[in-house]
Amino acid sequence: MKKLQKVTLTINDREVTAKEGMTILEAARDAGIYIPTLCYHEKLAPYGACRICTVELSRNGRSRLVTSCVYTVENGLIVKTESPKVIKVRKLLLELMLASSPAKAIQDLARQYGIEKRRFEADKTNCILCGLCVRYCSEIKQANAIGFVGRGTERRVVFHPEIASTVCASCRECFSLCPTGKLPSETDGVCFDDLTLDDFLKTQQSPA
Amino acid sequence: MDFDELAKVGSMMGSGGMIVMDEDDCMVDVARYFLTFLTEESCGKCIPCREGIRQMLTILNRICEGEGKEGDIVMLEELSEVVQDASLCALGTTAPNPVLSTIRYFKDEYEAHIRESRCPAGVCKALVSYYINPEQCQACQICLRECPVGAIMGGKNIVHVIDQDKCTKCGTCLDVCPIRFAAVEKLSGRPVPAAPPQGTKVRRVKKAQQ
Amino acid sequence: MRLKSPADLQEKRQQIISLRDSSRHCVTICSGTACHAYASEKTALAFVEEIKSSGLKDNVDIRRTGCHGFCERGPIVVIFPEEICYLGVKPEDVSEIVSTTLMGKGLVDRLLYKDSNGEKVVHEGDIPFYKNQTRIVFGNNRLIDPKNIDDYIALGGYDALTKALFEMSPDDVMEMVKRANLRGRGGGGFPAGMKWETTRNAPGKTKYVIVNADEGDPGAYMDRSLLEGNPHSVLEGLIIGAYAIGSHKGYVYVRQEYPLAIENLSIALNQAGEYGLLGKNILGSRFNFDVTVHRGAGAFVSGESSALMNAIEGKVGEPRPKYTRTAVSGIGDKPSNLNNVETWANVPLIISRGADWFASIGTEGSKGTKIFSPDRWTVGRVHT
């Protein structure tokens, strides 16, 4: 295995060294620099859904916003984790999440970024669709008892009864990952109170 | 017209679909049309696109329904910036283009909708009403027959009147009213004049005058 | 009838052309989707009947072609060799056309194009809609029955592939496409040559080339008309690109809402395979290349390159979060070069007529031509 080269980059005007292939998020955390995350989990593949870990890159004069959980480190990269543009993105993302999931963790982050107004309304699913539960159950447990259904604003997470009924009772490891607490507060462990797979299928194309 | 010139005016070559529109097309409605399409086609994975476009569409729907508020345009621009900057793929990053370019080139139409509940192109149903001009109506009864919801009252030699509550603004009466009479008018941004009293006789317009 | 060498291809072309008498009448009926929607098939069947009943069966050919471009005035019928263009031809007009134009030498005036001051236009090329267009990619549609590879070969089809495989190295092909500055027709206009080079230089032996025919954006149907009308031009471009990049496996991702494009493409793939222009040892060049058609299932976002590759892997067509380009890590994380239908269709033209010819067309920054699907010629505000 080729020995991993050292990579040096600058984060918030501090020089940071990291190993080739690491992401900006990992390099920042190793250097004790805080970047918020919601859909990130070190044991899971980077997913890039919540975008809250967005940082600003600048390279020879051009700046660009990327998600630090996915972007791999490069020599000479200049990273800002709290630039005005980054803060603007995070504030609006949190406001958008609050519309459907006013859970504690989201409210704490919102307060941290000084958000007071609630300008948006959406159906209260109490789920930001970060996919931590789905991906943990698939990548780590290989059980696939829970999964996504639907597309766009109709996208939801549902348990699949025929699997969940056999594996979930003795597992429930995904419960601790849920940022909004929908797991465990809204399930008996085998399906969600507000939405089962069959409920979802009925909403899709119900006969007139 | 090439890749770079189109980029300069805030558009893009895209696949090359080109639609020529005119004053009968409402630019706010066109922006709403694209966002409806994008809300349906967003995969829903990342928050700026799924939630951002949904909120932009809610605002545009309000504007087209005549419930636009001051600050809606600023809000659309604020949402557009984050959807463009933070979305995971090109669907999200290009989704705000129709909104930003229609605001940039046709802001007057947005303001007409918001401030005067007026749709200059006469497209947004909530802001349009159909009215039969008593001076022109020759009681030919075509509109009365064709109206799918029976919202038009009148009879032989009686000036026809549209019942504004029943009217679904489908526009059939405007289509079928004979050109030489052109009695049906589409109004936007101003109240519908009071209907003439029941049973007003038609004012015969001499053949020569027509 | 397998062609084992370039010479076989030339011989086949001579054989096809010798069987065709260009002075013979050929009734061309546009059968692209728009004309099809105008019931062009009924018009075509009326021609078959009328020609049989008036005893002309042995000296008049009928050819159902792809889209001619002037969909507004379909069904379009062009009679060769005189190139007489009749518009809006209904089945009931057919007997008059056969008697007046095919048997007599006259014209059916009412079906001719009339320009703004009432002047009649006989030849399709003189109609203002076509006149000031440079139709290098789309122009052959009217001469080709998409279900018949011989029509494409008769026009010089697969000569560019022969030139690439036998007279040029992969580098030569790559350089020529780069020098022509062919920019991607899918939307962003990224230089195709650069993307090819990235794919070829990316580590890993297995590489893929992909035709993106998802075309989901509302109001766009040029890829459809091209794939339906001239599938071989796209296929030839794909094989040339594969040769330059060093790929032996191609995919064509077509939305399932384009059944006619899928049908004509599948026929083209079979015919190319039978002729030895696809598959093992193409034309005896020892270059192998295969193509699989993958039907989309109704998701505009799956036209995004990383989402499209997820779909080809059988997964949900959602975009990938990674910043590494699909040219480096695409299908199965292998280097995969994706280009739009129209981009690939330009490649044979560049190879056969050269980069300078291609660069002489278009503007400073955007070379070659772009097919548009415009609509509604009411002059007014142009919404960009």
Place this chain on the structure above:
Amino acid sequence: MTKNLSNVNQIIAKYQGDQSALIQMLLEIQRENRWLPKPVLARLSQKLGIPISQIYHIATFYKAFSLIPQGRHTVSVCLGTACHVRGAPRLLDRVTDTLKLNPGETSVDYKFTLKTVNCLGCCALGPVMVVDGEYYGKPSAKEIEKVIANCD
């Protein structure tokens, strides 16, 4: 129901059980049965070794698939940009009234399914309605009723 399961095996065999052909197999099953019955999805998951959660995500992601039987007749209204500015919303209202269905819905007797599509490629005909593959350009209210009526 057994008919559905038997032709699933044929379809799986046709694609040599290749996992990456899942979407192609679902398209064929949808075309033959006009919907994706649950037992068929379970069989696919088991035979191909693909988690049922992934199959349901695909089956509910793509517009071509339906998890309830589709009507015998499919009525589509094009909502492409050109048709939109040519009056597609009004056409859709008329069709919705005639069929008493909203887009995406199937009639209770499974006779009709109303769909909206984007750009069928014949914008010059717009606004366009398609019934079982037959195209109708700028249909009047009467024409719509006539076409719907003589669908048996």
